[in-house]
Amino acid sequence: MDAALLHSLLEANCSLALAEELLLDGWGPPLDPEGPYSYCNTTLDQIGTCWPRSAAGALVERPCPEYFNGVKYNTTRNAYRECLENGTWASKINYSQCEPILDDKQRKYDLHYHIALVVNYLGHCVSVAALVAAFLLFLGLRSIRCLRNVIHWNLITTFILRNVMWFLLQLIDHEVHESNE
Template structure:
């Protein structure tokens, strides 16, 4: 503390002379050395090339000083120490030991290799997913014999994933300079991408709502109106995203509205409804499984069998989609292993979820039979 009081005195004394920073640091180091009561042979105070002050020290002493806070634009951990030896002849060792000084790097620099591999996984997963989704979309489009309300809901869910994946590829094409300049068209791409993210979860909600209505409420599916589900899946997300866009425009109008850090307050405008429909869907599934395990266990009708298959698919996909989304809000921990596992796990789930949707709702759909596929090929 006293040394800090001495520094203004040194600077004031030299204020009339235009001295370089290195000379001022030497003056500060000499002032700091006045606090050390050294007798006998000693090394004079000095400042090394990095700017660390080595105060007056007794000959033969190993002196420790805190690591520099910044060097060459990199932040270092100041809880670690650097070392320099005062030789027996009263001179400093030619080199200071900074081997224990560790740079504090952000995740992208610290795990550069892992982020590159994760990016490859993302591209590979999205390519595989969009290929599988397009095949599933075409099957639902061409096989008119299976076009019941349940499969129309599957079809719409698959459509949202196709559109979401396409927008993801467009986002990856945005240059960093455009991202920083916050171009209007760039913000529109982010808004459309988030719209399809929300529609994903609302169509998963429609899946759960349909099964809950048919199984738990025992309501005839013939009386269900397609337009109601279309309204829930496509229309309700619109005002949510518009409200989010207005909030971004007035309060967080930067970086194309595509913040990398989760949990920003404005983002809760659309993240909140997504979490809500996920929770409601889990309640739906609990009730559906309870009914299937009790009342419909002995039933062997074709309709009941199809319900069971749909429930199995939803039981797998809903936790899958829910876990994927909730990972944005999870702190994986500070240790390296947790960070690396989080990077790969999140990349895999984010990129391949569209593939899982197409597999469970189309390729493993018992109604998409070999007979239908052969008939489609002959036609």
């Protein structure tokens, strides 16, 4: 289906839904018919929230969307959008009051995830500490130097470098763990 056609159908449905709401709740504040920019037209935003025709300069509130990206939101709160004086909608919509409703399963998942994250960091710390201790032993004890131990010393050095790089990556990009959720 063509994107423009889909958008026009959604706008028509938005207008019909708002007309029904206005008939049930009353017509709201009268709009001043004088002037070319006395109101903002009914429109949909990118999320799908339907913004009704409103007087210029008004701050319009609509209930938060029930679902967005598969996450359920609290619909008792409101989103806000301003109808500017020139009759256009402000590009920024305030959805800051809209909070996701997390069920116990999600909260338990978040707790388990953070515990696993702490265990991961602790494991890397213990690993680096043990590897540094082994490296220092190989460095300090000249009596145990042989080809086999030099090979192990090089192996320990690579593990130390790998763990140090892992810590540097975590410092540079701390969003790595959040993107894995």
